[in-house]
Amino acid sequence: MRRLMLLGLVMAAACSRDRASSASGAGFTGNSERHYKLGRVATADEIATRNIDVGPDGEGLPAGSGSVAQGADLFQKKCSMCHGPKGQGMPPAFPQLIGRDPKAEGFKFASDFKLAKTIGNYWPHATTIYDYVRRAMPLLQPGSLSNDEVYSLTAFLLASNEVIPMSATLDSASLMQVKMPYANRFVPDNRRGGNEVR
Amino acid sequence: MTDPMDRSTPQPLHETADATLSRRDLLAGAAGAIGVAFAAGLPLVAGGQGAKAAATAAPAAPIVPIDPTKVPGSPTTPVGARSIFVKPSRTPFGETTGNSLSPLQDLTGTITPSDLHFERHHAGVPLIDPSKHTLLIHGLVATPLLLTVDDVRRFPHVTRTFFIECSGNGRAAYREPKPDMTPQKVGGLFSNTEWTGVPLKTLLEEAGAKPSASWFLAEGGDACVLTRSIPIEKALDDALVVWAQNGEPLRPEQGFPLRLLLPGWEGNTSVKWLRRLELGTRAWMTRWETSKYTDPLPDGTARQFSFDMDAKSIITAPAFPQKLTAGTWPISGLAWSGRGKITKVEVSANNGGSWQDAELTSTTGVKAPVRFTHQWEWTGKDSVLLSRATDETGYVQPTRKELLKARGIGTDFHFNPIVGWKVAADGTVSFHGET
Numbered sequence: 001m002r003r004l005m006l007l008g009l010v011m012a013a014a015c016s017r018d019r020a021s022s023a024s025g026a027g028f029t030g031n032s033e034r035h036y037k038l039g040r041v042a043t044a045d046e047i048a049t050r051n052i053d054v055g056p057d058g059e060g061l062p063a064g065s066g067s068v069a070q071g072a073d074l075f076q077k078k079c080s081m082c083h084g085p086k087g088q089g090m091p092p093a094f095p096q097l098i099g100r101d102p103k104a105e106g107f108k109f110a111s112d113f114k115l116a117k118t119i120g121n122y123w124p125h126a127t128t129i130y131d132y133v134r135r136a137m138p139l140l141q142p143g144s145l146s147n148d149e150v151y152s153l154t155a156f157l158l159a160s161n162e163v164i165p166m167s168a169t170l171d172s173a174s175l176m177q178v179k180m181p182y183a184n185r186f187v188p189d190n191r192r193g194g195n196e197v198r
Numbered sequence: 199m200t201d202p203m204d205r206s207t208p209q210p211l212h213e214t215a216d217a218t219l220s221r222r223d224l225l226a227g228a229a230g231a232i233g234v235a236f237a238a239g240l241p242l243v244a245g246g247q248g249a250k251a252a253a254t255a256a257p258a259a260p261i262v263p264i265d266p267t268k269v270p271g272s273p274t275t276p277v278g279a280r281s282i283f284v285k286p287s288r289t290p291f292g293e294t295t296g297n298s299l300s301p302l303q304d305l306t307g308t309i310t311p312s313d314l315h316f317e318r319h320h321a322g323v324p325l326i327d328p329s330k331h332t333l334l335i336h337g338l339v340a341t342p343l344l345l346t347v348d349d350v351r352r353f354p355h356v357t358r359t360f361f362i363e364c365s366g367n368g369r370a371a372y373r374e375p376k377p378d379m380t381p382q383k384v385g386g387l388f389s390n391t392e393w394t395g396v397p398l399k400t401l402l403e404e405a406g407a408k409p410s411a412s413w414f415l416a417e418g419g420d421a422c423v424l425t426r427s428i429p430i431e432k433a434l435d436d437a438l439v440v441w442a443q444n445g446e447p448l449r450p451e452q453g454f455p456l457r458l459l460l461p462g463w464e465g466n467t468s469v470k471w472l473r474r475l476e477l478g479t480r481a482w483m484t485r486w487e488t489s490k491y492t493d494p495l496p497d498g499t500a501r502q503f504s505f506d507m508d509a510k511s512i513i514t515a516p517a518f519p520q521k522l523t524a525g526t527w528p529i530s531g532l533a534w535s536g537r538g539k540i541t542k543v544e545v546s547a548n549n550g551g552s553w554q555d556a557e558l559t560s561t562t563g564v565k566a567p568v569r570f571t572h573q574w575e576w577t578g579k580d581s582v583l584l585s586r587a588t589d590e591t592g593y594v595q596p597t598r599k600e601l602l603k604a605r606g607i608g609t610d611f612h613f614n615p616i617v618g619w620k621v622a623a624d625g626t627v628s629f630h631g632e633t
Contacts, residue, residue, distance in 0.1 A: 027399075027434045030408035032340035038352055038404065039345035046344060047336050050474050053415060053425060056483040093295055109494035110606030113373055117489055122500075125483045132485040136321065136422035139295075143423075186492065189504040193537045193591030197604045 054131040058176025061130065065171035066152025068159040074149055075156050078138050087160060089116070098160040100181075107185045120161025124186045126178035129154045151175070286314055289382065295320050297364070299386025302514045308532065308560050308567050309359070310389035312444045317451045318364050318387065321421035324471055328447075328455035331419065333401075333439070337477035340406025347455045351441055353396040353404075358438070358461070359566045361390040361534050363507050365464035365491060368613035372598065375631025377620075378518060384617060384629060385512045390534075390567050393459050395440030398433045402477070407433075411477035415484075416458045419473035426467045427481035428460065429503075436461050436565075439472060462536030462565035463505040464611065466491050496606040507536030509595050510614035511543055511570070511587035522625040524578045529556070534567035535589035542588040543570040549582035550597075550616075550633065556585070576621065582630050584618035597633040 054060040076085060083089050087098030096116040103112070104121040115121070119129060134150045136142050145153070155170040164170075164178060191198045260282060263269040280286075286305070288298035300316040310316075317323075328347045336342035367387035371379055402414075411430050418424040428437075438459040441448060448454040453470030460467045466486055481487065481503070493501040511533035516522055533543045539562050544553040556570035570585070587595045596604075598615035605612075620630040 026409060028402060028407035028409055028411060028430075030338075030340050030406050030410075031403070032406045034341060034343075034404055034406070036353060036404055038349040039343045042334055042336060042342040042344040046334065047342055050334055050417070051336065051476065052423075053417075053476065053482050053484075055478075055480065057480070093292060107494070107498040107500070108608075109500070109610070110496045110498075110608045113608035113610070115608070119489075123489050125488060128483050128485050128488050131425075131482070135425070136485075139321065139421075142321065142421045185499050186488070186502045187495075187499045189501055189506070191501075191504065191506060191508070193506070193508075193589065193593045195592045195594060197596040197600045 052131075052135060054127045054134075056125045056127050058127060058172060061127070061172035061175060062147045063172070064147035064151055065169055066148045066150070066155055067169040068152070068155045068164075068166050070149075071152035071154070071156025071159075074152055078141075078145075079153070082139060087118075087157070091116070097157060100162050107182055118161060119157055120163055120181060122182060124180050124183040126154070126158060126163070126175060126180055129157055130175060288314060288317065289386070290317075296322075297387065299382045300389045302381040302386055302388070302512065302532070303517050305514070306530075306569075308390055308563075308569050309444065310391055312391060312446070312449050312452070315362075315389040315391060315443075315449070315452055316364065316387050318366075318465065319420065319451065319470070320424060323451045324420045325450065326419060326455060326471060331455050331471075331473065333456060333472060334474045335401060335405040335477075336474075337414070338408040338411040338479070339402070339477055340408065343401075343405045345401070347441065350396060350401070350439060350456060353400055355394055355396045356438070357392060357394045359390065359392045359563050360459065360461040361388060361565065361567055362459075362465045362468055363388040363510075363534070363536075365466065365504070365507065365611035366613075368615075368617075369610070371617060371629070371631050372601070372613040372615060373607055375598075375617075375629060377628035379629040379631070380519065381512060381514045381517045384631070385510075387465070388532075388534075390532075391443050392445070393438060393440040394442035395438040395457075395459060398437035398439055398458070398475075401439060402433055402475070407477055410479060412479050413477075413481050415474070415476040415478065415482050416467070416469040416472060417474040417476070418453075418469045419471040424466075424469060424486065425482060425484040426469055426486055427484060427503075428467060430477070432460055432463070432505075460505070462507055462538075464491060464507060467505060491611055493605065493609045493611050495609065496604075504612060505536075507534075508612060508614045509533070509535035509537070509540065509587045509589040509593050511540075511585040511595060511616075513545070513583055513585050513618060516583065516621065516627050517619050518628050520627045522576055522621060522627060524576055524625075527574050527576055529572045529574050529583055529585075531570055531585050532567045533570055533585070533587035534565070535587065535591075535593070536565060537593065538564050538590045540568045540587055541590050543568070544586045544588075545570070545572045545574075546584045546586075546618075547574055547581050549618075549630075550584055553586065578623060578625075580623055581621040582618055583621065584616055584630075584633065586616050598631060599633065 082094040083097050089096035096118050099118040100120045104115050151170045158164045159166045286301045290298040298317040300314050331347050333345045364387035371384040413427050440457050440459045456472040458469040458472050493504050513531035515530050529545050533540045543556045545556045546553045556572040558568050559571050560569040562568045601615045616633045618630045620628050
């Protein structure tokens with residue numbers, strides 16, 4: 001399993017490089033002289049307010065922490081009305097979040113579109129949970145959760161999907177270490193046009 | 199003489215010689231849409247009954263003249279409306295996370311009217327005051343910039359026509375084709391409009407984008423603050439930040455006041471309500487590019503960052519639920535490719551037994567659709583009409599079987615199989631998806 005996870009990291013890195021390798025900002029010079037002098041320099045505060053994204057390397061994860069138990073409680077209060085008390089969802093509007101369907105072992109989604117792409121079955125990066133829940137959930141009160149609450153929900157979702165132990169508490173250091181079971185399944189686009197079907 | 203501009207008290211322009219309708223009928227029936235001062239007092243409908251029925255209903259439907267050359271028409275209006283005989287409609291579905299499909303069968307040419315452009319949004323359509331909206335550009339730049347919408351509009355800008363297609367377009371028709379699917383149902387998450395905006399490259403140069411930047415994050419200002427990671431090469435190529443569509447500001451559901459526009463790429467990457475661009479050195483692995491817009495493949499992998507929309511075509515007429523009579527019919531449709539120009543569209547009237555080049559009857563744009571037609575003589579026999587597009591890279595639109603082999607039934611995005619319409623001997627037309 002550990003080897004698979006390592007492979008996943010390598011693949012993710014390859015994925016990141018593949019598309020950009022031909023460009024890598026070539027053409028941009030980093031010139032600080034503003035040609036049109038439109039707009040104004042953004043302040044550090046203005047940037048910090050909007051810059052809430054979390055990267056797969058953990059960059060952007062805030063201070064704070066939350067436990068699986070706290071997350072389980074919060075999930076019932078703020079998430080279960082749409083995603084169900086067991087995270088089973090109400091597809092198609094409210095996706096199933098929790099479940100390690102044995103049929104999905106081997107990542108057989110291409111042959112069965114009824115298999116749910118739960119966090120445990122499908123999601124390649126644990127940091128994505130934190131980023132998305134913080135920016136977009138709950139659906140009717142987006143942006144209302146504290147950083148600790150988001151850590152606890154992330155912990156609950158990962159534990160319910162058998163990725164981390166039920167006793168876990170997550171913070172930035174531990175979350176960035178979490179490896180998802182199927183991270184190694186994601187591959188870059190190999191379609192290039194021309195006379196082939198991929 | 200009363201003031202002819204006064205709409206408060208209906209006044210006839212002159213008396214009618216036609217006794218079929220009473221004054222009361224005419225006034226009641228004509229109130230509203232036509233403009234009573236012009237319509238009253240003239241013979242309007244084929245008989246009195248229609249007008250009497252209209253008189254009891256409020257608001258009244260406009261009365262259709264027997265001879266429009268004998269009746270002054272309606273006055274000018276601040277905002278035009280479609281003919282009452284033309285009623286295209288999207289298919290709104292879902293509330294906060296919704297989509298609505300464009301009525302392809304009701305459209306001709308290649309441009310989608312702005313109010314019929316398909317919609318897809320993930321947390322509702324935000325109501326944004328453009329005077330308060332700003333675009334932040336930061337990360338690997340020399341100068342982090344905050345631009346107002348007015349600032350963005352002052353950069354040198356261009357006007358270009360590009361399609362947008364949701365990469366989920368055609369999922370139902372691919373997985374479970376059904377005879378009663380319409381062009382709207384089969385392919386309505388596709389639209390094509392004229393966009394005006396500033397090349398993204400210009401904005402990033404203004405901020406002093408650094409050569410080390412290899413990806414950027416585009417973020418929307420909707421309630422899910424939608425984010426997608428985009429390779430920097432797209433910014434150097436043809437990406438735009440647009441504020442106008444078909445000659446007017448963007449519609450709210452199309453991203454008002456600012457939208458990223460990535461020609462030829464899956465629609466989700468053209469981030470609406472654009473409020474932030476962050477330059478960095480790797481993808482951010484957002485929910486949309488990991489758990490959602492990825493394509494499971496039969497070898498147990500999932501394709502990620504599959505941006506290009508493969509070449510595709512669809513016949514928009516004849517189509518379900520039309521019924522044909524024997525004789526001449528134009529087979530008409532749209533073809534497009536996210537990789538550039540369409541070079542050829544072929545049609546078959548015998549389920550792919552033989553193919554003929556269709557005529558390309560519009561200009562062929564780059565990452566914009568072409569309209570094709572082929573005049574067909576239907577003799578009353580069972581027929582299956584298909585279309586097949588080829589783009590300038592030499593890519594030929596595959597059959598559903600070829601796509602199933604390459605991607606499986608459960609793949610989740612990018613559906614571009616050859617599809618068509620079965621014409622039965624009785625003239626009924628039904629969707630034919632099993633190619």
